[in-house]
Amino acid sequence: DSGVTQTPKHLITATGQRVTLRCSPRSGDLSVYWYQQSLDQGLQFLIQYYNGEERAKGNILERFSAQQFPDLHSELNLSSLELGDSALYFCASSQQGGTAYGYTFGSGTRLTVV
Amino acid sequence: GDSVTQMEGPVTLSEEAFLTINCTYTATGYPSLFWYVQYPGEGLQLLLKATKADDKGSNKGFEATYRKETTSFHLEKGSVQVSDSAVYFCALSSGGSNYKLTFGKGTLLTVNP
Numbered sequence: 001d002s003g004v005t006q007t008p009k010h011l012i013t014a015t016g017q018r019v020t021l022r023c024s025p026r027s028g029d030l031s032v033y034w035y036q037q038s039l040d041q042g043l044q045f046l047i048q049y050y051n052g053e054e055r056a057k058g059n060i061l062e063r064f065s066a067q068q069f070p071d072l073h074s075e076l077n078l079s080s081l082e083l084g085d086s087a088l089y090f091c092a093s094s095q096q097g098g099t100a101y102g103y104t105f106g107s108g109t110r111l112t113v114v
Numbered sequence: 115g116d117s118v119t120q121m122e123g124p125v126t127l128s129e130e131a132f133l134t135i136n137c138t139y140t141a142t143g144y145p146s147l148f149w150y151v152q153y154p155g156e157g158l159q160l161l162l163k164a165t166k167a168d169d170k171g172s173n174k175g176f177e178a179t180y181r182k183e184t185t186s187f188h189l190e191k192g193s194v195q196v197s198d199s200a201v202y203f204c205a206l207s208s209g210g211s212n213y214k215l216t217f218g219k220g221t222l223l224t225v226n227p
């Protein structure tokens with residue numbers, strides 16, 4: 001157990017729908033990062049939050065949004081889902097705002113859009 | 115921008131064979147370098163890291179040396195085990211308060227008994 005908890009582990013939904021993925025960071029970690037892993041794109045950075053505030057955005061679609069709550073858990077919202085959104089979505093956390101020392105990953109949420 | 119190139123897989127070895135997975139990078143400044151491992155059905159785990167030139171990261175028999183002159187961070191293990199079968203990712207962070215890790219595409223390693 002890495003200490004980073006992601007729910008649900010698996011999600012199957014239809015095109016056009018909206019889903020919410022949840023991440024609880026490791027105790028004491030202030031930063032949360034979201035990544036998308038697909039066979040063709042590899043690991044793509046989506047967005048980072050630090051202590052409740054958005055710090056950086058990567059290749060995140062406008063249909064996707066995220067937030068970090070006062071208790072530091074984070075949610076990634078995916079809307080108007082398309083078949084191509086099917087992927088593994090990972091959350092990671094770190095103590096500091098930067099990644100000079102790496103960070104800890106959760107076990108991921110596998111999203112299947114049908 | 116930052117990028118990481120690692121050798122294409124899959125790599126198939128017999129138990130106790132020597133492993134090398136090549137990784138080269140392009141980055142601004144002085145990045146920190148990492149190897150992550152992903153076992154089937156799991157998230158990524160930090161395997162080892164190096165934060166400055168000539169540093170050697172090591173863990174569980176794996177080693178990698180930060181070579182600034184060749185912009186490389188090759189992963190090696192002297193004697194692989196079946197339990198080492200996984201996907202290995204090389205990654206970099208450009209340091210300071212940089213917000214993300216940039217990953218290579220991953221190399222699938224299969225070790226046969």
